[in-house]
Amino acid sequence: MARSQTTKKLTRIQRQRTDIILEAALDVFSDFGFRGSTIDMIAKRAKLSKPNILYYFDNKEAIHVTVLAKLLETWLAPLHAINEDNDPIDEICKYIEQKLNMARDFPRESKLFANEILQGAPHVLPELQGTLKDLVAQKVEILEAWSKDGKIAQVDPHHLFFSIWATTQHYADFDIQVRSVLDNNTKDPFDTAGPFLKTMFSTMLTP
Amino acid sequence: MARSQTTKKLTRIQRQRTDIILEAALDVFSDFGFRGSTIDMIAKRAKLSKPNILYYFDNKEAIHVTVLAKLLETWLAPLHAINEDNDPIDEICKYIEQKLNMARDFPRESKLFANEILQGAPHVLPELQGTLKDLVAQKVEILEAWSKDGKIAQVDPHHLFFSIWATTQHYADFDIQVRSVLDNNTKDPFDTAGPFLKTMFSTMLTP
DNA sequence: AAAAAACTTGACCGTATGGTCAGATATGTA
DNA sequence: TACATATCTGACCATACGGTCAAGTTTTTT
Structure with a gap:
């Protein structure tokens, strides 16, 4: 009696197998x-x-939904961490570094998320329109405050986030393309991407 | 006798149906x-x-391969167009604009390409390692020449290309996410993305 | 007009896949 | 130990899908 569990209490085996x-x-x-x-x-x-497997999950889609839900939490953590009180450029650079580390350390999550979005987000659209949108709105306010105080240059905060997401996740999602284009003897792309991206965004944001 | 055609001459119907x-x-x-x-x-x-359908194509994979091959040509055209003799910043901005226009006008192509790369490029890996790599190498030389002449700032040319690809294609591939995050009453993201991206890359590249 | 070639399709086949089920086995509990 | 509950599985089913084929229709060629 594990399938479509309604009670909260999980047995040891349930937890193990589910993981x-x-x-x-x-x-x-x-x-x-x-x-x-x-x-x-x-x-x-x-x-x-x-x-x-089907003893623990009702069907294939239930597995997918659960994987996605778990992933989303991890995915949004760095965004949560942006703090208004610290130095703006430092905070953005820290965010970029964290996103890039996630692309390096959790490429499966990045690719699965990309896949889901590419297909039109059939399973996470409400999350995007709710949780994500609200969280971004909140962080956009911080950027606008920094902007108004002259601490960073005037840029569209939404597009700034899009660009950071795009450039960092690119190294996970398009990994095979990145490595195909680079010479085989060059360094790990992740090592050189960090400084490049931080330079790019700092330069743009420095007033 | 159309399936796995070896001769070059196509009938009117063959061309029509294939298209x-x-x-x-x-x-x-x-x-x-x-x-x-x-x-x-x-x-x-x-x-x-x-x-x-199977009269014109041997199997499902043959259709896929043909679609991808056609798409790749279109996809690389803007990169070909980068010209050493024009003003560097103008050329890069033109390239960004073209890539962004393609994301807007050919989102299906962008998404299909992204999908293919995400899955590890099973059908176009040789193209990436050959055509694309060579073409990029050639354009990287141009950027390095500009750099050496002090016409643009010193940046890693490979990562510059990756960033341009990532940011522009993002608006096609992650369209649903972009629109979810933005307020419904804001302007078309493509309209504001152009100026944002051109500013970002110009700022970084201006010596 | 007639023969040849190109084109089209309904019916069919084999396999892969999501999912079920009855019953077997392990685990916990009184 | 004995009973109950949770966990597990081989065998099975229904459907979806890639692909074939023989026979039909249309178009082109002579």
Whole structure:
């Protein structure tokens, strides 16, 4: 009696298996997308039988939704951390660094998220229009305050966020393209991307 | 006798139908990805029967490959256009504008390409490592020459290209996220993105 | 006009996949 | 220990999908 659990109390095994399944699912979904992934693939990776997977999750979509929900939390954490009271340029640079580190350390999450958005965000649209929009609005206010106080140059705060997201996530999502274009003997792109991006955004934002 | 055509001469009908099929395929593939698309979907959109589609293309993958090949040409055109002899900042701004226009006017192409890269570029990896890499190398030389002559600031040319690609394509690929975050009553994001991006890159590149 | 070639399709096949189920096994509990 | 509950699985089902084929229709060629 685990499937479509309504009670809150989880057994030890439930917690273990659920974690294993979600980890395997993240692997598979980020590699093949939702439609390209099969429950059997997830089962194999999780070293569980297919019916066993379906004992813990109602269906394939339920797994996907759960993976996405978990991912979104992680994904928004750096944005939350932007603090009005610190030095503006430092805060933005810190944010860029954190986003870039996430692209490096959690490429599966980045790719899965990109995939979801590309398909029109069928599972997370409400989150985008709610949580994300509100959070961004809040941080946009901070940027506008900094702008008004002359602490940073006047730039469109929304587009600033879009650019930071785009440039940092690019190194995870388009990794294969980045590495194809670069010489094989050049350094890890992530190492040189950090200074480049920080320079770019600092230069633009310095009043 | 159209399937896996080896001769060059195409009949009127072959050209017509092939175009219709590729157009429908672009629609479908860009919406659902390769695995998420079915030949029936393409057939329906093209208003042809499934066997008829397979009369013109050997299989589903052949359609996909053809769509991608066509797309790549269009995709690289603006990069080709960068000219060493014009004003550097103007050239970069022109390139940004062209890439942004493509994101606006050919979002299906942008999304399909993004999808392909996300999945590890299974069908265009040789193109990336050949055509694209060579073309970029050539344009990188131009940037380095400009840099050396003091016409633009010293920045890593590869990362500059990555950033331009990332920021411009973002407005096509992540369109749903961009629009979710913005207020509904704000202007079309594409209109404000152009000036923002040109400012950002000009500021960084001005010596 | 007639033959040849190109084009089109309904019906069909094999496989992959999401999901079910009855029953077996392990785990916890009195 | 015995009972209950949770966990697990082989076998199975229905559907969707990629692809084939024989037979039909249309277009082009002679």
